[in-house]
Amino acid sequence: MTMTSSETTSERMTGSRFGYRFNIVGMIGLSVILFWAIVAIFAPLIIPYPVGEIVDLDYFGPMSADFWLGSDYLGRDMFSRILMGARYTVGISLAAVTIACFSGVVLGMIAAVAGGWLDTVLSRFLDALNSIPSKLFGLVVVAAVGSSIPVLILTLSVIYIPGSYRFARALAVNINAMDFVTVARIRGESTWYLIRSEILPNIVGPVLADLGIRFVFIVLLLSGLSFLGLGVQPPYADWGALVRENIGGLPFGAPAVMAPSFAIASLTISVNLLIDNLPKKIRDRSE
């Protein structure tokens, strides 16, 4: 009836002067993500050693002034390899998640608005796709077609389209039942207008949150595939491949196996932190 805001005053608020509230945890998440994004873009310029070259005399070398994160099982510089690995991990995952969410959300909204047989056919087809275990599907496709970056991106996005579709459809069905959609429909609007203008703006928040979660899943699946040797091929390596290559260093506590694991963890956790704490628009503007 009157005030329904349920925020507590103890919550830390920053950035409120832009009309949005963004809390500190979300900011930390965002800065880690930005850090990895910048690293991915500028990696070739900042790596101290070429990634393929054996530069250390020792293998599984410790951290030192020359090799900040030690060396790997062949004596290559781990720091350089992680910086370059960011390109594959972030790049492939980002491309895959974009394709997956875009297709899934568009199909989901179409199914919700159109309804009827189109909805049934799409839903059952994507349910069928969903029933195939994702790792198995990835293994089979990559083993059959051979591993290249486009194949990886497409495989990963196909695996995650059904989930994204289901999510978007569930949201859109709710919005579709609202009176303003009925009003637009009896105005004579086309399905495309309904999707773009009436439904999408109202589901974009949850869809972005879903995109974040799906990004994390894709990073982990890509790392898993690379760990099994089906991901990015040597001498290049994404973070998952780096963990696999250096798994032999685990008994020695080598930094070569710890560092890429930490990189994966930092990226996925940061994405989760960010999507849980996305900036919220402040509705009370009477100041």
Added chain:
Amino acid sequence: MAKLVEIRDLKVEATTDSGRRVEIIKGVSIDIAEGEIVALIGESGSGKTTIALTLLGYARPGCRIAGGRVSLAGRDMVTLSEKQRAKVRGTEVAYVPQSAAAAFNPAATIMDQVIEVTRIHGLMTPEEARSRAVDLFRALSLPEPETIGSRYPHQVSGGQLQRLSAAMALIGNPKLVIFDEPTTALDVTTQIEVLRAFKSVMKQGGIGGVYVSHDLAVVAQIADRIVVLKGGEIQEAGTTDDILTSAKHPYTRELLAAFEPKPRQAFQAATAPAPLLKIDGLVAGYGQIQADGLPLVRAVENVSLKVEKGRNLGIIGESGCGKSTLARAIAGILPAAAGNIVFDGVKLDQSARQRSREQLREMQIVFQYADTALNPAKSVEDILARPLTFYHGMGAKARNARIDQLLDMVRLPRNLRHRQPGELSGGQKQRVNFARALAADPKLILCDEITSALDTVVAAAVIELLKELQRELGLSYVFISHDLSVVEAICDEIVVMYGGKKVEEITPAKVKAPQHPYSQLLFSSVPRLDPTWLDGLEQDPELVRAYCRR
């Protein structure tokens, strides 16, 4: 009489999401004597529920009791600890919520939920509690008091559930019961029974009450004293008679005036009235199509009606009578299964999809809940601009000028155009909702309960606006409502619906003497601004049994 409740200088603060503090209750003082029923009345946002909740020592999330004293039977609810408050709640003070349907747990039997209070507080043995509950059911004139407790909430009607929630509140023998708009969601014919039950049980037990409502006529039947609130402040307080007969504050008078609809001067068409909309034998419903080509559940059965140019038709009936389905069938949202719809001399297709853009433009529909009828992600400007582009192909400049015009027409300030629906009040939203229909330049507007979600004063203003626009633009309305006074105020002809069928067609002049028994029952059930109305009201029990699902 001893004072049961003493509220002194109560202040409640809310914290908005930008961290700003707003005072929503600004120093309110109220006394309630033992056994007295005090009504808190005011529009939504006036703080009436917030004050009532402080009697339980409760402030909603984000709100905080900032100052003052709320003493209940000698205890200050503000300073009590949460544990002590929990002891008082249910035994000294109890709460009856607005929507009993939402307040009951659908997975447990009614009896278990009614006697839960006695179990929590350890007041009596379950056997004692059960027999006391049955006594209460009887006192509240519930049917089959012995066995109704073993049913589940979905197995009783809305009016019964509301009375059961009163039983739940009364079982702990409280000194004070808070009723939070308990009859707002009920049909008028059901409301009478519930009010009667509440009144008799409260008088018998000598229980004090706080009755929160926005409906002055309902309050007049049950309350000893009335407190009129606006913007978190008391405008006027006095005995029910004083408030009704000699109100001093302008706001109270406005509330009272909203109850006396100004009679409508019939619009005299220059030429002979031509039918704008003619409906013949319309059948519409839901569910699978049967062998005879009709749907399984028929919500509208064989309805015929006629709307003339520049004149208004009211459709009245209680919830579930098919009046909204009728509107949806006319608009083509729910294609009719049988029957003809002739609009402006042309037979319309039953489904909106098959109708031409021009036909769609000329007949607009305005929905009850402006909250869901306006896209929350768009600004007022975008909402109004779309029909202008879509139907009239206007460019940016013409559109801009027209939006200003439309906002002027519905009496909204022009600078509102950049706001989103979430930033508007209920009345403002309904005006935007209506302006969108006007943007299409229609000939006929179907209004589906458009004032039902609004406060009395705001609703009266919206009705006035509709009348004015009709004079200026020569529109016709089909006005669907469960509220007789609203329909009376604006319509030239009234159709009474019951169970999907049209039972009677009358003119407002003859409302006093309806022919059909259901119309008689319905019209006599509308509360009047007369404290003796409920006690003096006599309805044929035969009729009540035939038409009420109490």
